[in-house]
Amino acid sequence: xxxxxxxxxxxxxxxxxxxxxxxxxxxxxxxxxxxxxxxxxxxxxxxxxxxxxxxxxxxxxxxxxxxxxxxxxxxxxxxxxxxxxxxxxxxxxxxxxxxxxxxxxxxxxxxxxxxxxxxxxxxxxxxxxxxxxxxxxxxxxxxxxxxxxxxxxxxxxxxxxxxxxxxxxxxxxxxxxxxxxxxxxxxxxxxxxxxxxxxxxxxxxxxxxxxxxxxxxxxxxxxxxxxxxxxxxxxxxxxxxxxxxxxxxxxxxxxxxxxxxxxxxxxxxxxxxxxxxxxxxxxxxxxxxxxxxxxxxxxxxxxxxxxxxxxxxxxxxxxxxxxxxxxxx
Amino acid sequence: xxxxxxxxxxxxxxxxxxxxxxxxxxxxxxxxxxxxxxxxxxxxxxxxxxxxxxxxxxxxxxxxxxxxxxxxxxxxxxxxxxxxxxxxxxxxxxxxxxxxxxxxxxxxxxxxxxxxxxxxxxxxxxxxxxxxxxxxxxxxxxxxxxxxxxxxxxxxxxxxxxxxxxxxxxxxxxxxxxxxxxxxxxxxxxxxxxxxxxxxxxxxxxxxxxxxxxxxxxxxxxxxxxxxxxxxxxxxxxxxxxxxxxxxxxxxxxxxxxxxxxxxxxxxxxxxxxxxxxxxxxxxxxxxxxxxxxxxxxxxxxxxxxxxxxxxxxxxxxxxxxxxxxxx
Ligand SMILES: Nc1ncnc2c1ncn2[C@@H]1O[C@H](COP(=O)(O)OP(=O)(O)OP(=O)(O)O)[C@@H](O)[C@H]1O
Ligand SMILES: Nc1ncnc2c1ncn2[C@@H]1O[C@H](COP(=O)(O)OP(=O)(O)O)[C@@H](O)[C@H]1O
Ligand code: SF4
Ligand code: SF4
Ligand SMILES: [Mg+2]
Ligand SMILES: [Mg+2]
Numbered sequence: 001x002x003x004x005x006x007x008x009x010x011x012x013x014x015x016x017x018x019x020x021x022x023x024x025x026x027x028x029x030x031x032x033x034x035x036x037x038x039x040x041x042x043x044x045x046x047x048x049x050x051x052x053x054x055x056x057x058x059x060x061x062x063x064x065x066x067x068x069x070x071x072x073x074x075x076x077x078x079x080x081x082x083x084x085x086x087x088x089x090x091x092x093x094x095x096x097x098x099x100x101x102x103x104x105x106x107x108x109x110x111x112x113x114x115x116x117x118x119x120x121x122x123x124x125x126x127x128x129x130x131x132x133x134x135x136x137x138x139x140x141x142x143x144x145x146x147x148x149x150x151x152x153x154x155x156x157x158x159x160x161x162x163x164x165x166x167x168x169x170x171x172x173x174x175x176x177x178x179x180x181x182x183x184x185x186x187x188x189x190x191x192x193x194x195x196x197x198x199x200x201x202x203x204x205x206x207x208x209x210x211x212x213x214x215x216x217x218x219x220x221x222x223x224x225x226x227x228x229x230x231x232x233x234x235x236x237x238x239x240x241x242x243x244x245x246x247x248x249x250x251x252x253x254x255x256x257x258x259x260x261x262x263x264x265x266x267x268x269x270x271x272x273x274x275x276x277x278x279x280x281x282x283x284x285x286x287x288x289x290x291x292x293x294x295x296x297x298x299x300x301x302x303x304x305x306x307x308x309x310x311x312x313x314x315x316x317x318x319x320x321x322x323x324x325x326x327x328x329x
Numbered sequence: 330x331x332x333x334x335x336x337x338x339x340x341x342x343x344x345x346x347x348x349x350x351x352x353x354x355x356x357x358x359x360x361x362x363x364x365x366x367x368x369x370x371x372x373x374x375x376x377x378x379x380x381x382x383x384x385x386x387x388x389x390x391x392x393x394x395x396x397x398x399x400x401x402x403x404x405x406x407x408x409x410x411x412x413x414x415x416x417x418x419x420x421x422x423x424x425x426x427x428x429x430x431x432x433x434x435x436x437x438x439x440x441x442x443x444x445x446x447x448x449x450x451x452x453x454x455x456x457x458x459x460x461x462x463x464x465x466x467x468x469x470x471x472x473x474x475x476x477x478x479x480x481x482x483x484x485x486x487x488x489x490x491x492x493x494x495x496x497x498x499x500x501x502x503x504x505x506x507x508x509x510x511x512x513x514x515x516x517x518x519x520x521x522x523x524x525x526x527x528x529x530x531x532x533x534x535x536x537x538x539x540x541x542x543x544x545x546x547x548x549x550x551x552x553x554x555x556x557x558x559x560x561x562x563x564x565x566x567x568x569x570x571x572x573x574x575x576x577x578x579x580x581x582x583x584x585x586x587x588x589x590x591x592x593x594x595x596x597x598x599x600x601x602x603x604x605x606x607x608x609x610x611x612x613x614x615x616x617x618x619x620x621x622x623x624x625x626x627x628x629x630x631x632x633x634x635x636x637x638x639x640x641x642x643x644x645x646x647x648x649x650x651x652x653x654x655x656x657x
Binding site: 042158159160161188189190191192193194196197215216217218219221222224241242245246255256257259260261262263264270271272273276277 | 595
């Protein structure tokens with residue numbers, strides 16, 4: 001069976017005054033229906049750029065490589081250029097939710113009016129139907145007084161409720177793929193738990209595929225089926241969530257886990273990954289992580305051999321550290 | 330007062346609120362009747378959801394918010410400062426001794442200032458140093474302690490990473506040689522690795538410079554790792570307080586339990602054990618009478634006295650305090 005989404009050999013570059021930046025290099029990912037792919041990594045690792053590529057939302061200074069493919073529902077979205085085609089993905093087959101819900105809502109338009117407008121663009125229905133779908137969806141995400149909220153502006157809602165309204169709007173068009181970019185990062189843990197449960201219920205109910213971006217490994221453990229770990233534009237490790245969190249192989253994944261304060265293990269020291277993430281303008285050749293890796297071998301080949309994932313356990317892929325520095329389980 | 334540095338006694342902070350000019354004047358009860366003692370050399374944690382009053386309490390202790398009732402005493406070596414009764418001279422001295430770590434100093438500062446000027450500013454504003462040379466020495470000294478590269482002092486801050494910016498912010502707070510530091514969400518915006526680095530730095534500076542911290546955070550895992558005492562706040566009240574390990578191992582208050590269970594476990598096999606709290610924190614304009622957590626409490630006991638008793642902490646184990654509505 002083919003995947004709902006398949007990203008193959010994607011590079012994303014930006015032309016800037018300081019030169020050409022490689023934000024994403026040679027990544028391949030897939031998402032199936034009803035599945036959550038978590039993408040985790042530090043700030044600047046390319047998570048949002050990857051998600052935006054799927055919706056063709058990167059700005060005008062972006063270039064993609066010729067041989068890259070983003071196959072959604074058997075079509076390569078990278079070849080979409082017409083408005084008509086783009087409409088099929090943006091708000092059609094794909095919806096996106098963000099950390100800051102105000103980014104989704106126009107401040108001067110009522111929540112309901114925006115939901116209705118979006119539905120009218122993407123679905124062949126009339127205004128009355130669109131209104132009833134919207135109100136039902138607001139109810140579905142747990143908003144009390146949905147009829148009243150329908151007629152309010154986003155700024156009139158509390159933080160948690162705004163997050164729910166944004167999710168309702170993203171889901172009302174019944175997308176096949178939901179891109180969630182740090183949707184719980186700005187929330188308190190209690191509200192985060194509510195939103196995570198809501199998203200999980202909805203995925204089950206509608207069988208959509210989800211890419212869930214976060215820098216929080218705890219959130220990943222709670223929502224993802226599969227995980228891709230990104231560093232400086234590369235996927236360094238990917239696989240089933242249990243494998244990645246309990247049997248991590250790549251030094252970067254291990255580093256992230258060791259830096260994390262674990263409430264169940266208060267005696268463990270917090271060990272930062274040494275050094276700083278390099279500027280994408282000085283992206284290291286060969287292994288992208290070598291400037292910070294504790295296993296970096298100056299006599300080894302990590303500066304010369306390209307990044308390439310190899311399968312170490314069924315479905316568990318890790319960069320070929322082994323032939324560069326003799327690492328990997 | 331022996332080994333305490335700060336005593337917060339029955340402190341309340343209210344803000345006046347008027348929806349529009351014809352509506353009735355109301356009060357926002359941001360902080361209610363708080364009693365805490367912060368020991369010298371302690372890493373005192375303050376946790377709770379957004380809007381629970383953490384920042385307001387921190388600012389009140391720094392003398393940056395008016396205190397509506399009660400008092401805060403800072404026990405210095407030679408004398409006590411009563412924050413509700415200070416003249417200008419006292420306030421000037423207190424400012425040197427108690428400092429805030431900004432979440433991001435550039436939000437407030439001119440982008441045309443060099444890192445050196447940012448760190449030096451408190452020395453100049455408070456007229457602590459007498460010559461440029463003396464200022465430079467102090468700046469270099471604290472920058473080195475905060476593991477900042479001396480060459481970076483001449484640069485402008487925009488190019489720095491989050492971790493470096495946070496170190497500049499810490500250096501700026503410490504340059505006046507304070508004894509007490511309020512760190513309000515100081516690691517909230519950082520990636521885990523940088524967060525670990527900054528937390529280790531704060532710990533190290535604490536020993537090196539004999540600092541006492543009030544560490545405000547909404548991240549319980551972080552607080553559990555660095556703090557020795559923790560107070561849990563909800564809607565302006567401290568509902569539970571105690572030695573960090575005891576509190577996290579043996580939480581007594583329903584709110585603390587719910588909060589702890591909401592931390593997403595790093596183990597994918599332990600999913601959805603969260604005690605889900607319904608709704609959000611109520612408005613501080615009309616806090617519920619009796620137990621303030623009553624409107625969201627997932628498991629009010631059969632004999633729960635939450636509606637009848639006034640809030641107030643009682644000691645259930647040595648040093649472990651729980652709100653009496655919940656404890657009785
Ligand atoms: N200057 C002010 N004027 C009016 N109300 C205020 C003011 N400062 C704080 N409040 C109110 O006091 C209550 C507590 O606010 P505070 O900011 O201290 O909470 P907090 O726990 O620090 O929240 P957060 O984590 O969002 O910063 C809130 O209801 C807030 O809206
Ligand atoms: N429009 C753009 N022009 C230039 N550089 C960009 C642009 N968008 C993103 N970048 C760069 O791409 C890299 C990845 O960014 P991003 O995907 O936003 O990271 P994340 O979401 O993981 O924090 C960063 O170095 C960022 O500065
Ligand atoms: S290739 Fe070498 S330097 Fe790179 S992550 Fe693997 S062990 Fe570290
Ligand atoms: S006093 Fe009652 S309502 Fe309040 S937290 Fe305790 S059990 Fe819940
Ligand atoms: Mg991002
Ligand atoms: Mg605050």
